[in-house]
Amino acid sequence: MPAEVLAPPLGTNVDTLLLAEWHRREGAVIRAGDPLFSVETDKATLDVESPASGTLGRILVPAGSDVPSLTRVAWILLPGETTADIPSEATPEAIDGPALATGAAVTAAESALPRGDRVFISPRARRLAETEGVAWELVAPTGPEGAVIERDIRAALAARGDESGLLERLPLDGIRGVIARRMAESAASVAPVTLTTEADATYLVEHRAALAEQGLRVSYNDLLLHLLAGVLPRHLRLNASLRDAHIHVWKEVHLGLAVDTDRGLMAPVLRNADCKTLVEVAAETRGLIASARAGTLRPEALRGATFTLTNLGMFGIDAFTPIVNLPECAILGVGRIKEVPAVVDGRIEIRRRVWLSLTFDHRLIDGGLAARFLQDLVRGIESRREHVVAIT
Amino acid sequence: MALLTIAEALREGIREEMRRDPTVFCLGEDIGVPGGFGGAFTVTLGLSEEFGHERILDTPISEIGIAGLAIGAAMTGMRPIADVQYGDFLFCMMDQLANQAAKMTYMSGGTVKVPMVMRAPVGSTRRGSQHAQSLEAFFTHIPGLKVVAPSTAYDAKGLLKSAVRDDNPVLMFEHKLLYGSKGGRSEKGALSPIGEVPDEDYTVPIGKGIIRRPGRDVTVVGKLLTVYRALGAAETLAARGIEVEVIDPRTLVPLDMELILESVRRTGRLVVVEEDNRTHGWAAEVAAQVAEEAFFYLDAPIKRVSAPDTPPPFAPPMEALYVPSEQRVIDAVLYVLGEPPDAR
Numbered sequence: 001m002p003a004e005v006l007a008p009p010l011g012t013n014v015d016t017l018l019l020a021e022w023h024r025r026e027g028a029v030i031r032a033g034d035p036l037f038s039v040e041t042d043k044a045t046l047d048v049e050s051p052a053s054g055t056l057g058r059i060l061v062p063a064g065s066d067v068p069s070l071t072r073v074a075w076i077l078l079p080g081e082t083t084a085d086i087p088s089e090a091t092p093e094a095i096d097g098p099a100l101a102t103g104a105a106v107t108a109a110e111s112a113l114p115r116g117d118r119v120f121i122s123p124r125a126r127r128l129a130e131t132e133g134v135a136w137e138l139v140a141p142t143g144p145e146g147a148v149i150e151r152d153i154r155a156a157l158a159a160r161g162d163e164s165g166l167l168e169r170l171p172l173d174g175i176r177g178v179i180a181r182r183m184a185e186s187a188a189s190v191a192p193v194t195l196t197t198e199a200d201a202t203y204l205v206e207h208r209a210a211l212a213e214q215g216l217r218v219s220y221n222d223l224l225l226h227l228l229a230g231v232l233p234r235h236l237r238l239n240a241s242l243r244d245a246h247i248h249v250w251k252e253v254h255l256g257l258a259v260d261t262d263r264g265l266m267a268p269v270l271r272n273a274d275c276k277t278l279v280e281v282a283a284e285t286r287g288l289i290a291s292a293r294a295g296t297l298r299p300e301a302l303r304g305a306t307f308t309l310t311n312l313g314m315f316g317i318d319a320f321t322p323i324v325n326l327p328e329c330a331i332l333g334v335g336r337i338k339e340v341p342a343v344v345d346g347r348i349e350i351r352r353r354v355w356l357s358l359t360f361d362h363r364l365i366d367g368g369l370a371a372r373f374l375q376d377l378v379r380g381i382e383s384r385r386e387h388v389v390a391i392t
Numbered sequence: 393m394a395l396l397t398i399a400e401a402l403r404e405g406i407r408e409e410m411r412r413d414p415t416v417f418c419l420g421e422d423i424g425v426p427g428g429f430g431g432a433f434t435v436t437l438g439l440s441e442e443f444g445h446e447r448i449l450d451t452p453i454s455e456i457g458i459a460g461l462a463i464g465a466a467m468t469g470m471r472p473i474a475d476v477q478y479g480d481f482l483f484c485m486m487d488q489l490a491n492q493a494a495k496m497t498y499m500s501g502g503t504v505k506v507p508m509v510m511r512a513p514v515g516s517t518r519r520g521s522q523h524a525q526s527l528e529a530f531f532t533h534i535p536g537l538k539v540v541a542p543s544t545a546y547d548a549k550g551l552l553k554s555a556v557r558d559d560n561p562v563l564m565f566e567h568k569l570l571y572g573s574k575g576g577r578s579e580k581g582a583l584s585p586i587g588e589v590p591d592e593d594y595t596v597p598i599g600k601g602i603i604r605r606p607g608r609d610v611t612v613v614g615k616l617l618t619v620y621r622a623l624g625a626a627e628t629l630a631a632r633g634i635e636v637e638v639i640d641p642r643t644l645v646p647l648d649m650e651l652i653l654e655s656v657r658r659t660g661r662l663v664v665v666e667e668d669n670r671t672h673g674w675a676a677e678v679a680a681q682v683a684e685e686a687f688f689y690l691d692a693p694i695k696r697v698s699a700p701d702t703p704p705p706f707a708p709p710m711e712a713l714y715v716p717s718e719q720r721v722i723d724a725v726l727y728v729l730g731e732p733p734d735a736r
Contacts, residue, residue, distance in 0.1 A: 124660045147692075149660075149691045
C-alpha cells in the first residue's frame with residue numbers, strides 16, 4: 001500500500017497550519033528524507049521530509065491551503081505501485097453507512113457532493129481572481145460541485161469599496177495571517193491592564209560592560225530574561241495561561257522573546273529559563289533569534305511559552321502597551337535605557353533609567369499581584385551584582 | 393421569398409442547380425418512379441417530370457452501387473447528388489465512401505476531384521436500430537469528406553447549393569423529424585420547421601455556423617434536431633432568468649470553432665447536445681477543442697448531452713429516454729450554472 005504523508009503536529013496555539021509550498025510535483029521520484037513540502041505555522045516555516053522512498057503519487061492538499069495537523073496531504077507510491085493502489089478517499093465509516101447500501105445510489109450521491117475539503121476554482125474564476133488580487137480561498141463558492149466560479153469572485157469584488165489610490169493589496173495569509181488572527185483573538189478576549197514603572201538600570205548597564213570586558217557579550221534581553229527567570233518563580237500566578245476555562249499555573253518558566261523579522265513578528269521560546277545560567281541564556285537566545293530571522297525555527301521552538309518579553313528599546317521607544325500573547329497571562333514590554341537626571345540620596349545624578357510596561361490579563365490576576373511582581377523585577381534590575389558569572 | 397419546409401427547400405435547391413448546370417443529376421432508390429414518394433422523404437418528388445429519368449436516376453437497391461456510380465461520375469466530370477433512404481445504409485458503401493471518395497483527391501495529388509453530394513436522413517423516429525441512427529460523428533472522423541447538417545429550410549437549400557458546387561465529396565445529413573414531409577412520409581412527432589427561403593439564387597457557405605439565439609450565461613451547441621431541443625430549453629430557462637446562447641454550426645466538417653470559441657469565451661460555460669452515441673463522439677470533439685483553446689475562460693466543467701452507448705431502441709418509451717430531451721438540456725445547463733437540478 002502507498003505510504004501516506006501527513007501534515008506535521010502543531011504548536012499549541014494554532015488550529016491549522018499553512019501548506020506553503022510543494023517542493024516536488026506529482027510523479028517525481030523521491031527518497032525518504034528529501035524535503036517534500038513546507039508549512040508555515042506558529043510564525044515559522046518548516047520543511048517536511050518525505051517519510052518514504054518512491055514516487056510522489058498524488059498530492060491531496062494544494063499549496064496555499066490551510067490544513068489541520070496530521071491531515072493526510074499526499075500519497076507516496078512504493079516501488080511497483082501505481083496510482084490505482086491509492087486507497088479511495090472514502091472513510092471506513094462512510095462505507096459502512098446505511099445510505100450506501102445500493103451501488104447506483106452511491107455513485108449519484110457522491111458525484112453531487114463537493115470533493116472533500118478541497119475547494120476548487122474554475123479556470124475562468126482563477127484568472128479573474130489573480131488579475132484582481134482576490135484571495136479566492138476565502139470566497140464563498142456557488143458553482144458546480146462546490147467550486148468557486150466567476151460570479152463568486154465578482155461578488156467579492158463588488159464587496160470591495162473605492163480603491164482609487166490603492167498602492168498594493170497584500171494577502172493576509174501565512175505568518176501575517178497567523179499574527180492577525182492571534183492579535184485579534186487577544187484583543188477580543190483579554191481584559192488587558194498595563195502597569196508602567198521606571199527602573200534604574202545603571203548597575204545593569206555597568207554589569208553588561210564589565211562582562212564584555214571579561215569577554216562575555218550578553219544583550220540587555222539576555223540580562224532581562226535571566227532576571228525574569230529569577231523573579232517569576234516567586235510570582236507563579238503570572239507564569240500562567242488560561243485554557244479550557246481554567247487558569248493553568250506552571251512550575252517551569254518558559255520565556256517567549258518577541259523577535260522582529262522580515263517575515264513578521266515571532267516569539268521563540270527559551271525553555272526552562274529558570275534553570276539556566278546567564279551564559280546559557282545568552283547562547284540559546286542568540287541561536288533562537290538567528291533561526292527566527294532565517295525562518296528555520298521548528299514549531300516546538302515556538303510553543304509553550306509561559307511569559308513573554310518584548311523589547312523596543314533598540315528603536316528608541318520609551319514605553320508602550322504590549323498585547324498579551326495568548327494564552328499567557330502577562331507580557332513585559334521594555335523601552336530604551338537612557339541617561340536622565342535623577343535624584344539619588346538627595347542629589348541630582350545622571351542615571352540610566354528604563355521604562356517597564358507590564359500588560360496582564362485581568363481575568364487571571366488582579367493589579368496587586370502584577371504590581372508586586374513588577375516591584376520585585378525593578379529591585380532585581382536595580383540591584384548591584386558581582387561582575388562575574390559562572391562559565392559552564 | 394417563399395415559406396418552405398426543409399424537404400421543399402432541398403427540392404427547390406436541387407431543381408435550381410440542375411437547371412443551372414447540366415452536369416448535375418440525382419440518383420437513388422425510388423427517387424423518381426411514377427406514383428412513388430420522391431425518395432424516402434419526398435425531397436425529389438416531381439423532379440423527374442421536369443428533368444426526366446436520365447437525370448433523376450432510379451437505381452437498384454444497392455447502396456454500394458449508388459456510391460460507386462456517383463463517385464465514378466464525379467471523377468469524370470459530373471456533379472451527382474446521390475441519396476440513401478436512411479443514413480444507416482451508408483455502412484453498406486463504406487469502402488466506396490471512406491476508402492475511395494474521401495481519399496481520391498489526396499492520393500492523386502489533387503489531380504482528381506470528386507464533386508459529389510451524398511444525402512442521408514438520420515435521427516431516431518420509431519424506426520428501431522437500423523433506420524434511426526445519428527451517424528454524424530462517424531463520418532466527421534473520415535478525412536476528405538465535408539459534412540453538412542442543415543436544421544432550417546434556408547440553410548438546407550443554401551448548403552445544398554454549396555455542396556453541389558464544391559469540388560470535394562460532401563455528405564449532407566438531414567434529420568427525419570425536420571423534413572416537413574407530407575402525406576405517407578410524414579413522421580410522428582416531427583417538428584417540420586417552415587422557414588423563409590429567398591427566390592433568388594443564394595448559398596450558405598460550408599464551414600460557417602450561426603447563433604440561433606443570443607445569451608450571456610451559457611453556450612449550448614446543438615446540431616439538426618438538438619438545435620431545437622436547445623432552443624426549447626433556452627425558452628424555458630429564459631423564464632427563470634437564465635440566458636442561453638444556442639449555436640448551430642450547420643457544417644460539421646469543417647467546423648466553425650471560431651464561432652463556438654468566441655461564444656464560450658463570453659459565457660464561460662458549454663453544453664453540447666447531440667443525438668449521436670456519447671463515447672468518442674462529436675460532442676466530445678467540440679468539448680476537447682474548447683478545453684484546449686479556451687480553458688482559461690471556462691467557469692464550469694463542459695457537459696455533453698448525448699444518446700447513450702446503445703443502438704437506438706425500437707420501443708417508444710425507450711426511445712424517449714434515448715434521444716436527448718429538452719429536460720436533459722435544462723439539467724445540463726443548471727449543472728454548469730451551479731444551480732440545483734429540477735425536482736422530479
